[in-house]
Amino acid sequence: MKRLEGRVAIVSGGGSGIGRATAVALAREGAAVMVTDIDVAGGEETHGLIQAAGGHAGFREQDVVSEDRWIxxxxxxxxxxxRLDILVNNAGIGTGMLVTDMPLDFWNRQLAINLTGVFLGCKHAIPAIRKGGRGGAIINISSVAGLEGAAGLAGYCATKGGVRLFTKALAKECAMARDGIRVNSVHPGIIDTPIWTKIDQGGLQQISEGVGVAQPGANALSPDLIAATGAPLGYAGQPEDIAEGIVFLASDASRYMTGSELVIDGGWTA
Structure with missing residues (x-):
């Protein structure tokens, strides 16, 4: 049987990269998936891919900072x-910039999307999951940058570290409530996604989705080059590598896991 047959999921930031791979993987395992993204074209493309493969999906444009939109x-x-059974809080951004050069609005924007967006998703998904009466799974996408510091990524590290500990605290709240909701975080390393083509040549660099290693003044970086110098396996992971970990956390195969960190990084943090 498909591992997620009859379950319903929301995946934020599902328009590309890890979010798209996750939405496709959840649907392949039988879940009905609501894909959301601020990128309408990307979100609709993901929706189309799932439908073309015979899966069940919908798409909604969403800015995860808006509480009204989460509702x-x-x-x-x-x-x-x-019903709602699964929430994957994947939407996020990264800014590669030294703290002393970072404008306050850049700091606040990362906090709003990467951390407040996760809070809002959990806040409004949990009551819906509880109505189903059979528990569920929340998977918050952090990063290896939520486990260790990186120069030039202090703001990103702060948000992803916040996601890590928010996840643990929320896992305990749900466990205390005996609602059957498990809450875990995933920590990708260098993953080959479209984020790398979004790194500018110098100036203020904005990168979306994934671990986000930005070097001010550098050209668009090759994920394989970065992985070869930082990950023991010597190559970048694929979005599907992260998606498979998320499917595991969403399924009953991980039924005794909550408040845990699933690190998928090619050995980066080893």
């Missing part, structure tokens, strides 16, 4: 399916 997305899922 609407969860309500849409409940109206369509009558």
């Amino acid at each position: 609407e997305v969860v309500a849409d899922v409940m109206d369509a399916h009558g």
Whole structure:
């Protein structure tokens, strides 16, 4: 049987990279997936890929910083399916910049998307999951940058470290409530996603999704080059590598895991 047959999931930031691979993998395992992203074209493409493969999916444009939009997305899922079982908080951004050069609005924007967006998703998904009466799984995407520091990524590290400990605290809250909801974090290393083509040549560099290693003044970086110098396996991971870990955490195969960190980094943090 498909591991997630009959379950319903929301995946934020599902328009590309890890989010897209995750949405496709969840649908392949039988889940009905609501894909959300601020990138409408990317989100609709993911939606189309799932449908073309015979899966069940929907798409909603979403800015994860908006609480009203979270309320609407969860309500849409409940109206369509009558339940919610899985939430994957994947949407995120990264800014490669020294602390002394970082404008306050850049700092605040990372906090809002990477940390507040995760908080809002959990806040509004948990009551919906509880209504189903059979528990569920929340998977928050952190990073290896949430486990160790990186010069030039202090703001990103702060948000991803925050996701890590927020996940642990929320896992204990749900365990105390005996609601059957497990909450875990995933920590990708260098993953070959479109993020690398979004790194500018110098100036203020904005990169979206993934671990986000930015070097001010550098050209767009090759993930294989970075991985070869930092990951013992010597090559970059693929979005599907992270998606498979997320499917595991969403399934009953991980039923005794909550508050845990799943590190998928080619040995980077070893």
